[in-house]
Amino acid sequence: MKATFRATAFGMIAALSLTACGGSDGDDNPLTGDSGDSGGGKSIVVGSANFPENQLLAEIYAQALEDKGLKVTRKFDIGAREVYYDQVVKGGLGVFPEYNGALLSTAVDKKSTAATTEDINAELKQKLPKSVEILDSAAAEDKDSVTVTAETAAEHNLKTLADLKPVAKDMTIGAGSEFKTRTQGGVGLKSVYGVEFGKFQPLDAGAQSTLVKLLKDDQVQAANLYTTDPAIVEDKLVVLEDPKNLFSSQNVTPLVYKSAVNAKAKAALNAISAKLTTEDLLQMMKKLANDKEDSADVAKEWLTKAGLTG
Template sequence: MSRMIRGAGLVLAAALALSACGGGDDGGDPLKGGDKGSGGTVTVGSADFAESELLGEIYAQAMEAKGVKVARKFKIGAREVYYGQVESGAIQVFPEYNGALLARVDKSNTTAATTEEVDTALKQKLPPALEILDPSKAEDKDALVVTAETAAKYKLKTIEDLKPVAKDLVVGGPPEFKTRQQGMLGLEKVYGLTFKQFKSLDTGPITLANLKKGQIQAGNLFTTNPAITKDKLVPLEDPKNLFGAQNVLPLVYKSKVDDTARQALNAVSAKLTTQDLIDMNGTMETEKADPEDVAKEWLKKAGLV
């Protein structure tokens, strides 16, 4: 799944920040390379959305519970920004989604769809310095979502059902959705859909608001968004597996992650489910709970701390 989390402006800003970095104190810059984990410290990163920060906290606290020294570099930005930081070793552990990661490292429009197929392809395509650890059962997939009223009006159940009416509909989502294979490009190539307009929206909540107000007729949301159930929205089925498997797993810079850290991370994957993500996302949204506290509570319930 493509984690759609900021636009080209963020990428440019991050690039400028990187080019401007000098020696000494990083001033809180989350993109500062640092020492690649020297001194036994493992740096955990996250993208710039709540679920990624939550997963980063879960990974960090799970390792800390096993005596691993951890540093955090959260809210970095889109995959276009953070992937290079992991590849360089500046960040050593990152919560990823296997299908979206594969789309980043393999531009051949792979047909891999299941968890096993995606992970096998990833192991072949990742740079030698990087490694994926065990996938969890938890998935957070991109989905094309409509309101119940729109689904009824156009008799929509699957993405394929949009073909006769797409020309009359506005679809919305974060900027990256417009240019990614697991987005507008794939909707056109795989399903033959040409929409009236794509409306670029910064975040999931803004997409949701536009969808509910009728300003867009279809929106890109993640399947673990609690609003889908709360607002009785309809995620359209994806029979051609455009979005494919999107299991949560740790991406690691393998020379800097020892067996203790690996075991802690794999233990998280063994316990984490999709329903866990939905529940935790709901807690963060409705109760305005801090990801650090939500992560701590889940780890306790899972018996990992």
Template sequence: MNRTHLAFVGAIAAAALAVTACGSSSSTGSAASSSSVSSAPAAGSPAPAAGGGSITIGSANFAESVLLMDVYAEALRAKGITVTTKPKIGAREVYIPAIKDGSIDLIPEYSGTLLAYVDTTSKAASSADIYAALPAVLKPSGLEVLAQSQAQDKDAIAVSAATAAKYSLKTIADLAAHAGSLIIGAGPEFKTRADGVAGLKSTYGVTFQTFKTLDSGGPLTVAALKNGQIDAADLFTTDPAVPAYKFVLLQDPKNLYTAQNVLPLISSKKVTPTITSALNAVSAKLDTATLTALDKQVYGGTDPDAVAKTWIKANGLG
């Protein structure tokens, strides 16, 4: 990624102050889309402890990722796994090395952007093709993905309704004739990622006058777009701010932003039948409408862990 907004301006402000925060917690307690990942522990993996083993789950530095981290955590605690959480550890450029070096063992991911990160040459765009391509490119790093959910949250280029009307914008391509006098805002990683500034130029011929570093689809970016400090933004398609502020998500006919199914990325050393079945059961219950509704609660000020616990219990997963 990573969302009615007028009702939670205070929550947004609080989130802005905490956008770089990092913490951890630990406790014991608490079949989706086709998966090509083995449900057995990887060769040489230690057997789970009597209480079910332990795992450290991280999240990226935006609210939806924290929510999904808590959902995974509650599902695993329900199966007797000892869980430590490390929220908001950073963008993909930070958390992929962290899972490789064992600082974390598991993180919620988005299939398309994950593939683009580990394989810059991939042309896969559909959910099925992206999912099929991931195991081979992740295996050399000792990583794998479990079953993907039907939930998708894609990056999108958003503009205000006024900007869309002024320049007759419907697709990203429509920006090409006007972007030279416009400002785009996004998280710092957007400036260098293949599906960020570079991708807009190579795919659509869109070059903005200025790139303004904000947060990754978070409250700073939303506020800047709402207040006219930027003209376009990289936002998430499940963000409640989009309908709340009547932002326009520009169509992406050339699939710069590919399918983005939510799925667990895990160190192969930590894969066990218990962990796999628990997380696959989560993916089986999670679709885009559900994720959007959960996001709305979080952005409305409800603690993500409380949202996760309620959802896990309501769906018979805890």
């Protein structure tokens, strides 16, 4: 995702504690009392960002690892990539569900123009710090979008991001706070499409439902929604097309601290990527958002249905 996250106060506190424990290969991990190597029955620290979908993916990873007899410590709701990425690099976190395009453009190489899954992953494998690596990417994507109501689209004849150029100055866009300064966000909208919104309304990354409400109430006229948000279909919202690929591929991809995962752990995570689709994500998010199901139950149900747990 992906994605435009805002570091909450909780996330900052968690990040500070993780910074204290992050170390080089072979250092003891104060989070678990074990070394980073999971091969001897040590605990793998699975982290997540501060929005529901990423927490769900982290829970899927955690349960799959546990099913293989591996010990897991959960450290969820940490915050934005600006907060958690260094903790993975330093070893405070062992496994993290990432979105490959956003990882590349916001943390690894902000000048990268890679847009396809293949090109993005090739650059990540070349440019990531030596302490970490990406595993196999899933077909599942959750991309950033600029989304408007059907009424706004009809009023201004909006179909693509380029169509916003003459009218955006009179609009407010709502998004996670980082969206304003990211290339795959406000900076890119201006440089790629010449689009500048009159006002920017920042919200926490986990506030997608709030963004949808603000959009429907016309308190914001555009919103940075994730494309697996069930409200897009249910409320007949319009995701503006992105013909110039401002928002790159955002495949769900495990980011791991190399010495924290053994071959068994990698195989379990790659097996998830081989099965996970965008439709799976959408259906699971419906269960979380609409049916108010617990993320652990949703994760368990999907893993069982996919034949990945016993």
